[in-house]
Amino acid sequence: MNTFHSALFKPVSAAVLCLLIGAPATAGAWDLCSVPDQPTNATPDAPRYEAFFSPYTHHWTPDSEHQQVYAVSLSRLLPNNRYCGFSLFNNSFGQPSAYAFVGKSWPGFWQAQPQLYVSVSAGIIYGYVGQYKDKVPMNVGGFAPVIIPAIGYRLSPKSTLEIQLLGTAAVMFGTTWRF
Template identity: 85%
Template sequence: MPFIPRALFKPAAVAALCLLIGAPALAGEGGLCPGFDQPASAEPDAPRYEAFFSPYTHHWTPNDEHEQVYALSVSRLLPNNRYCGFSLFNNSFGQPSAYAFIGKSWPGFWQAQPALYASLSAGVIYGYVGKYKNKVPLNVGGFSPVVIPAIGYRLSPKSSLEIQLLGTAAVMFGTTWRF
């Protein structure tokens, strides 16, 4: 596949498979994401997806083995400020990785700053393998559960700046675009 580097193909396939298997299970009455097949808003031109790009991650404890982390994710916006998606990234040790997730955001959680929002995603990452398998907790065969809190500032209805807390390891800076 010319548009996906060969090293990212396996993590991309794993993330897509997790999303395809997990999304139908999340849909429907009583599921975590009821209305998966419905748009997030009743407005016909309302954004249905959100893309996130991170060009920079700051590690709390620098390590000579750390490499710069780049991440790109796509989320499907769901009713009640929920979302499901997947991310492709190179982890802190240069390994191609993927993250399949579900999440919820709380827009305008602080009345003094209505453009601020908080969000929380949870899912499974794949990619910490080999000598780096113990760098994430509960890693089994390269798969590990993850919870990522974030705070963002909405610049416009379609764009925002966001900071994601990556456990005790790092903080990721990025931007989002809704479409």
């Protein structure tokens, strides 16, 4: 395994462990995923996970090679509006892809609309390979770092509508459900 791939292994495995079993993550910056037995700001019946589904992505510059993108993800909700998770999707060129991430949300950032929130996730994406490897910046062997800002509207304590900005390529529309 080359140095770049081994450097990616820790954050990806930390996000997956955090999400699936709530295990403490690797030391260092990935301590973001450490989960105490019970978050101090949560009630015992508070949601601990959030599922996301996107049925539509709009590309800023349509291309005849673009295919419809569908995405699903599962996030573990952490104290202080943090989260970590894993997403599976087919990319714009029909390739199976994945995204391991950590993130933070800022609910009620605008007092006039307390249901609005902003969030940002950062992590490692995999899947743009072969002839499409140059479609994502800093792609090495199909792996690339990404940052995804989002804005959402909370419909209820358990559901939202969300828009994610996918760099200069596209915008993704989706919905979440907490459980």
